[in-house]
Structures are given as C-alpha cells and as structure tokens.
Amino acid sequence: MSSYQLPPGAPLGKTSAYVDQYDASLLFPIPRAGKRAELGISGDMPFFGADLWTAFELSWLNLRGKPQLALAHFTVPSESTHIIESKSFKLYLNSFNNSRYADAAQVQTLLRQDLNAALWRGGACQSSVGVRLIGPELFDREPVYELDGLSLDRLDVECSRFEPAPDLLHAANDEAPVTEVLVSNLLKSNCLVTGQPDWGSVQISYTGAPIDQEGLLQYIVSFRNHNEFHEQCVERIFMDLWNRCKPLKLSVYARYTRRGGLDINPFRTSHPQALPANTRTARQ
Secondary structure, eight states: OOOOOOOTTOOTTSOOOOOOSOOGGGOOEEESHHHHHHTTOOSSOSOEEEEEEEEEEEEEEOTTSOEEEEEEEEEEETTSSEEEOHHHHHHHHHTTTTOBOSSHHHHHHHHHHHHHHHHTTTSOOSSOOEEEEEOGGGGGGOOBOOOOSEEGGGSOOOOOOOSOOGGGOOBOTTSOOEEEEEEEEEEEEEOTTTOOEEEEEEEEEEEESOBOHHHHHHHHHTTTTOBOOHHHHHHHHHHHHHHHHOOSEEEEEEEEOOBTTEEEEEEEESSOOOOOOOOBOTTO
16 A cells, blocks of 8 residues: 555545535545656646546436436546545535436536636636536447557567656657557556556657657556556656657547546647547446
C-alpha cells in the first residue's frame, strides 16, 4: 500500500456511510498543484486537455418515486485547480438514488453546478465541466472501439523495471521527423492510496524525431508497480516524453478500466485540438 496521505476528510481507504439523499458535500477535491510540482510544472501549463469520466451507475427518482437511470459523461478541464477523488465522486452520485427530480435536465444542472464548485474549490470557474446524460433509449448507440494506432505490444521486449524509468525513452534526433500514433494495452499502475491495481490502455501521438519503440514499451510497462492517480500518471508520461524526446507535437491519451462504476480517461496535448470522443474500449 502507498504511504501517500490524502488530506483529512478524504473517504478513500476508509469505511464510508451510504448516503442516498442528495449531498454535494460528499465531493472531495484534491489540488492538482502538488503532483504537478513533482514534474516541474508550475505557472502556465505545458499542455491542454481534459479528464473524460464515465459514470455507469447514475439513478434518481422522478416526482412519483419511480427510479430513473442514465449513463453520464463528464469532461473535466485539465486547467481546473483540483481533481475529485473518485470514491467521493461515487458516494456523491449515490446520493441521488432516493432523491426526487422533475427530469434529467434538473439532475444535469445539479451535477454541473456541484462539480464546478469542487473542481475550482470555490474560486472563479475558468472553464466549466461538461456533463452529458444518456438515457436508456440510447444505450444501444454506445459504441465500443479500441484505440487507433500501431501496437507497441507486438514487440518482444525484456521488461525488468517496474517503477517509472524515463531514461528508457530515446529519440533518433539525427533522423527526419515522423508523425506516428502508437498504442499499448499494457499500462498498469496502482491507486495512490490503496495500492489497488488500475488497468489501462494508452495512445501516444507525436510529430518529431522517431521515438525508440522498444524503449517506449518498456517505459510504459515500468509504471506497473507505480502508485499514482490516473490523471497524474498521464501527465508524468507526457512530461517524460516531452523532456526526453523533445517532439514538436505530442498527445497522450489513456483509458482506464472502470472501478466502482466509474472510469477515468485523461488526455493531454501540447497543442490545441478537439478532445477525443469518450468512447469505451472492450475492457471498460
């Protein structure tokens, strides 16, 4: 188990009471700044992006007491000052279970309002969280796609390092720049607090000197015993690639398998571009 200590009051790693009446105070924000400082990030961010969340267990009652349900997609801007601890997010969503609302639009409004307040911790909201609810009549339109790109997992490499090892990353700076999209399903890290495994797939898109693919795969595997939240892992991967390989352009996108009815899929890019569609993979 990690020795990391969450701020007082965090529910992760503790027994929590089940609250089934709406309670926005259950949301527990964690500042992004501390972990970013470890990566040498301060002031202006070296990337753009968002954290794409999916909630598979959202339900409430209509005014007659009949249960309603939906899938929910959340787009959390990477410039927000805080992330939301995932167990607290789950507890918060559960608090809707026996609360009554006129319609899904009222639930959506509450979700956006509460998440913005937590993500900016009472400060000015620089960019709003996106909230989209998908009702049961549209469930069969939810696709399943794997990440596009050349699979690094085809390579037969020896792996012996299981903590992040950025020295494994190399680029052939004497060769002409290329544009590549590389993917791997072998990303695994652990929860920063509980040490429970987090399984993911990662897509790396770049333009620049060719990155050594064997070293890149070994580097991805090196996260296997690393304790860090999803968002922090992706920012670490981005910064290691940016600093070691010095690409002209870089994007890193990871899709992690769900836990507790939630999946978290961070995306970071060096240049403004459209966010990827929040489309689940087979493992999610």
